[in-house]
Amino acid sequence: MSEKLRDNGGQLALFLNFSIRRTWHDGEWWYSLVDCMVPLSDTTSAKRYWSDLKRKLKREGAKYEDFVLSLPMPTKTGKMQGTDCANKEGVLRIVQSISHKNAEPFKEWLARVGRTVMDLGEERTLRAQNRAQLDRADRDLHEIVVYYGIVTPNQHADLIDANFAGLYAGRTELDLLRERGGFPGSLPDRMGQLELAANTLQRALVQDKVQRDDIRGVLPITDAARETGALVRRTLAEAGSTMPEEMPQYFPLPPGEWMPDDHPSRIQWDTPAEIAGEDDGGPDMTIREIIAPE
Known part of the structure; x- marks a missing residue:
């Protein structure tokens, strides 16, 4: 499981054996969602699958536009074309709406992460x-x-x-x-x-x-x-x-x-730092931090 989810040079490791287009945007990698549909669903028609999934997301009330951007990416002919893309967080959100065994490891991992965060909060x-x-x-x-x-x-x-x-x-x-x-x-x-x-x-x-x-x-x-x-x-x-x-x-x-x-x-x-301790009649105090040895 950890090998499938490990980050590798900006790519989700599950995608390493597939041709996933990606582009650097706003300080992070964004992935072509059409390309992501292949490893996540084993589909032979990635464009159709992503189109159907977008309609499903709309029916479920998900505003996928909040985490999907159209970014220019090269086509097979080398022409740059606007392509639906998502960053890692967006891909993981979309994964939750995919009904296929390939997406299950991601869903299980997300559930464990969510539980850990809740446990830490408690x-x-x-x-x-x-x-x-x-x-x-x-x-x-x-x-x-x-x-x-x-x-x-x-x-x-x-x-x-x-x-x-x-x-x-x-x-x-x-x-x-x-x-x-x-x-x-x-x-x-x-x-x-x-x-x-x-x-x-x-x-x-x-x-x-x-x-x-x-x-x-x-x-x-x-x-x-x-x-x-x-x-x-x-x-x-x-x-x-x-x-x-x-x-x-x-x-x-x-x-x-x-x-x-x-x-x-x-x-x-609750006292501003610049006036805390001023004119309080008390002695000046110095706190010495003791660092644990490495």
């Missing part, structure tokens, strides 16, 4: 939902532990590392950034929904444990975070799941896709 929506849940759990945890002894930025950073360390077999945030790339705070943006859910569960369990057992002090709380992460990790292992550090990474979710309207950082995303 996965991205779920990732955005889980990303927002993890952010909420993280903020809740760091707000609560202030009352139990974690106050300074360095102490909060120690808790962040402890959260990751238990779940990721000793890896800190910096360790994961070196492996995956990115900058501090960006790791969840590339996680899939299962990895996000595992992290959310770990944060929620730590918060519950700290409050329930009245755990106080930096070391006791970070120890509890590591132990809780290790517990979630063991649960994943017992379920036969992939370990968190080996879970697939995705194209990063932009803040605007998952960040709720009432998020503390939202105001900065």
Whole structure:
């Protein structure tokens, strides 16, 4: 199947053994649709087949004129003549209206591609939902532990590392950034929904444990975070799941896709870049991106 659909020098590979006229137009190849009818239908009268197919497309309500252009192509005598042509996308749209076994591989492939696109869309929506849940759990945890002894930025950073360390077999945030790339705070943006859910569960369990057992002090709380992460990790292992550090990474979710309207950082995303941070009385900040080694 892949060999039939592989692109080869601008031609659909299924057509390589047939004489398919093509012309370069507007930055891409356009194919003679009359010529395409031969390999797609085994017809002995390509002009008649394409003429009948155009009428069928009209009856079905398809505006084939939107993806078919008349472009000059040489005839058998060498004379240039206007010929119905389509680019690859147009050919694949027309294929769906052809009732012949030769067209079936294309239809099956298009169905698989369509399903993949829909699945990716659903996965991205779920990732955005889980990303927002993890952010909420993280903020809740760091707000609560202030009352139990974690106050300074360095102490909060120690808790962040402890959260990751238990779940990721000793890896800190910096360790994961070196492996995956990115900058501090960006790791969840590339996680899939299962990895996000595992992290959310770990944060929620730590918060519950700290409050329930009245755990106080930096070391006791970070120890509890590591132990809780290790517990979630063991649960994943017992379920036969992939370990968190080996879970697939995705194209990063932009803040605007998952960040709720009432998020503390939202105001900065709605502020023009040229004035964001001006005269706010705060310190200048430089974000250093950590690139994963090749």
